Amino acid sequence: xxxxxxxxxxxxxIDLDFVEREWTPCKIFEMGIRQHLAGLSLSNTxxxxxxxxxxxxxTAVHNWVNKADLQPGGGASPDRVAVDQKVIRINGEQYGLxxxxxxxxxxxxxSRLFQTYTIAIGGEFLSELIEKHDVADxxxxxxDAGDFIGSLQKEGLSYCVExxxxxxxxxxxxxxxxxxxxxxxxxxxxxxxxxxxSWLQAHAFCWNQWLN
Numbered sequence: 001x002x003x004x005x006x007x008x009x010x011x012x013x014i015d016l017d018f019v020e021r022e023w024t025p026c027k028i029f030e031m032g033i034r035q036h037l038a039g040l041s042l043s044n045t046x047x048x049x050x051x052x053x054x055x056x057x058x059t060a061v062h063n064w065v066n067k068a069d070l071q072p073g074g075g076a077s078p079d080r081v082a083v084d085q086k087v088i089r090i091n092g093e094q095y096g097l098x099x100x101x102x103x104x105x106x107x108x109x110x111s112r113l114f115q116t117y118t119i120a121i122g123g124e125f126l127s128e129l130i131e132k133h134d135v136a137d138x139x140x141x142x143x144d145a146g147d148f149i150g151s152l153q154k155e156g157l158s159y160c161v162e163x164x165x166x167x168x169x170x171x172x173x174x175x176x177x178x179x180x181x182x183x184x185x186x187x188x189x190x191x192x193x194x195x196x197x198s199w200l201q202a203h204a205f206c207w208n209q210w211l212n
Contacts, residue, residue, distance in 0.1 A: 028054050032061050033070075037199075037206040071201035072208055076109055077134035078102040082141040082170045083126075085117055085148060086178055090196055097200075098125040099177050101170040103141065107211060108204040109133055111177065113197040122151030130155075177203070 028049060036045045042058035049056055082101045087094050096117030100109040110129045114121045130136050140159040142148045152159045177200070 028052065029064055032056070033064050033202075034206065036061055036065060037203050065202050066195065066198050070205035072108055072110065072204045074132040075134070076102060076107070078104060078109075079138055080104070080141060081109065081129075081135050081138045083129075083148060084143065084174050085122060086174070087117060088178060090193060095193060096121060097178060098122070099174060099204075100125075100129050101173050103170050105211065106170060106173050107208045108173065108177070109135075111200050111204045113193055113200060115193065117147065119147050119150035119154060122148055123154045126151055126155045126157065173207075176207075 031052075032045055032049055035048055036042060042061055045061050046056060046058055049061075080103055082103045084099050084101075086097045088097045089095070090113075096114040097111075098114065098117075098121075099111045101107065102109055110125070110132055112125055112128070114125070136157070138158070140148075140152055140157055141162045142152070142159055143163055144161065149159065149161075
């Protein structure tokens with residue numbers, strides 16, 4: 001996690017049009033969203049805001065993230081893309097966490113949560129990725145001969161199995177995405193998968209901003 005992502009002043013890269021209906025100042029909204037997505041729990045984020053003289057509930061901060069509707073932008077055209085699929089647990093049930101990363105920049109290109117993890121689901125993820133970015137001719141890097149091979153073959157995409165090299169550069173990104181998604185689900189009572197995915201995409205958006 002880029003530690004400099006925490007406690008920076010407002011940068012204006014979060015679209016806060018939705019706050020027109022709120023009483024909280026825009027800078028406080030952005031700070032609250034940034035602190036939570038940077039790794040602070042909802043409780044600790046609330047404490048930070050209270051120290052600034054703004055009292056808001058954990059639920060309010062949680063809702064800010066959802067209302068902001070943050071997700072990674074499109075239009076990238078890397079010549080290599082590292083993709084990964086991991087099984088995580090939310091509310092005691094297993095889900096497939098799919099993530100695509102540009103290994104040259106460590107920017108997250110696309111992230112999704114699915115209720116299962118199959119070749120067909122992997123194909124759906126890759127189709128979304130291709131629609132969002134210019135990567136149809138890219139070389140896809142995978143870490144083992146798992147379900148992703150079948151998905152890549154089904155979509156007619158080029159790939160290679162790479163355990164080291166470029167894969168080493170992005171493993172920390174995968175670990176952080178997995179850790180933060182699991183941390184979010186454990187720290188939010190009865191979180192539903194749609195909310196967890198919304199938070200995941202918001203975290204991916206902010207991760208990319210912190211790399212700038």
